[in-house]
Amino acid sequence: MRKTSAAIASLSLAAVALTGCTAAPTFAGETCDRASSTSGIDDAVTVTGEVGVAPDVELFSPLHVETTSYTDVVTGEGTPLTSPQQLTVLDIALYNGTTGDQVVQTEFDGDLSRLSNIASWTQQIPGIGEVLECATPGTRMVAAIAPADFGEAALSGFQLDEDTTVVAVIDVLDTQLARATGAKQFNNARNLPTVVRAADGRPGIIVPDDAAPTEQVEQLLIKGDGERIDEDTNVWVNYTAVSWDSKTVSSTTWDSNPTAGLAQAAPTVAEALIGQTVGSQLLVVVPAAEGAEATAYVVDILGTSPTPEQ
Numbered sequence: 264m265r266k267t268s269a270a271i272a273s274l275s276l277a278a279v280a281l282t283g284c285t286a287a288p289t290f291a292g293e294t295c296d297r298a299s300s301t302s303g304i305d306d307a308v309t310v311t312g313e314v315g316v317a318p319d320v321e322l323f324s325p326l327h328v329e330t331t332s333y334t335d336v337v338t339g340e341g342t343p344l345t346s347p348q349q350l351t352v353l354d355i356a357l358y359n360g361t362t363g364d365q366v367v368q369t370e371f372d373g374d375l376s377r378l379s380n381i382a383s384w385t386q387q388i389p390g391i392g393e394v395l396e397c398a399t400p401g402t403r404m405v406a407a408i409a410p411a412d413f414g415e416a417a418l419s420g421f422q423l424d425e426d427t428t429v430v431a432v433i434d435v436l437d438t439q440l441a442r443a444t445g446a447k448q449f450n451n452a453r454n455l456p457t458v459v460r461a462a463d464g465r466p467g468i469i470v471p472d473d474a475a476p477t478e479q480v481e482q483l484l485i486k487g488d489g490e491r492i493d494e495d496t497n498v499w500v501n502y503t504a505v506s507w508d509s510k511t512v513s514s515t516t517w518d519s520n521p522t523a524g525l526a527q528a529a530p531t532v533a534e535a536l537i538g539q540t541v542g543s544q545l546l547v548v549v550p551a552a553e554g555a556e557a558t559a560y561v562v563d564i565l566g567t568s569p570t571p572e573q
Contacts, residue, residue, distance in 0.1 A: 295397035324363035339401020346441035347382040360428035439566030443544035445487035475557030487542015507557035
């Protein structure tokens with residue numbers, strides 16, 4: 264048995280840029296049944312310490328598995344991870360299952376501005392999505408990741424043998440919504456776009472043949488019950504924009520990752536979010552101006568985060 268020290272210098276494994284399209288695992292959706300598949304991992308690894316603090320780990324090595332398995336050491340409450348693009352804050356410590364030595368760990372400093380998502384993590388560790396699906400904030404889990412699921416590139420990058428099982432201790436510090444949730448609101452949609460939603464919440468915008476409004480129009484479609492958005496709130500959203508005349512999608516974040524940059528992409532739309540709440544969905548029609556045609560935006564308010572320190 265080898266006991267690894269949590270005092271080993273931390274490494275920022277979670278500095279994942281949330282830009283561009285990311286390959287993602289397929290999730291079952293919002294119906295969660297997070298049943299552990301331990302395969303004895305709970306007997307082989309002992310984890311102590313508080314969630315969010317670097318763990319103290321006792322690992323009986325050598326440990327080898329052919330199938331990835333996990334168990335929750337601590338189970339939290341709140342919004343579960345149901346989408347690969349859903350934003351979350353994780354701390355992760357990795358251990359060599361053969362030697363028991365720690366390989367790497369993230370900061371474990373409680374910084375909730377270190378947002379990532381499962382799609383970004385699976386680019387580094389392909390099998391991690393299976394372990395994280397349906398996990399909730401406040402959860403600490405221990406997983407034995409089979410070599411095939413850890414990935415040849417990751418094993419090589421950490422200078423591990425190709426048959427090494429990697430043990431991961433993962434803390435879920437925070438999660439944001441995958442889509443707008445709340446009470447649907449009644450609106451008089453005369454001469455305004457109609458919004459339909461796919462099963463995953465992705466909106467479709469049907470623009471009427473009428474002329475576009477000459478002034479900005481805002482409608483609350485779904486009223487969430489989360490935090491109120493103020494002028495200085497660092498707010499994360501998914502949005503889709505459809506050009507009024509061509510009736511085509513001009514931009515969307517649903518094909519990549521949520522954004523905190525709506526104020527740069529569409530300043531007046533970002534202003535319309537002030538006073539709204541997390542979980543809400545808004546329709547905002549921006550009139551034509553300076554050669555740009557009118558555009559209809561549907562915005563899902565997914566969550567907030569602290570502003571990262573410079």
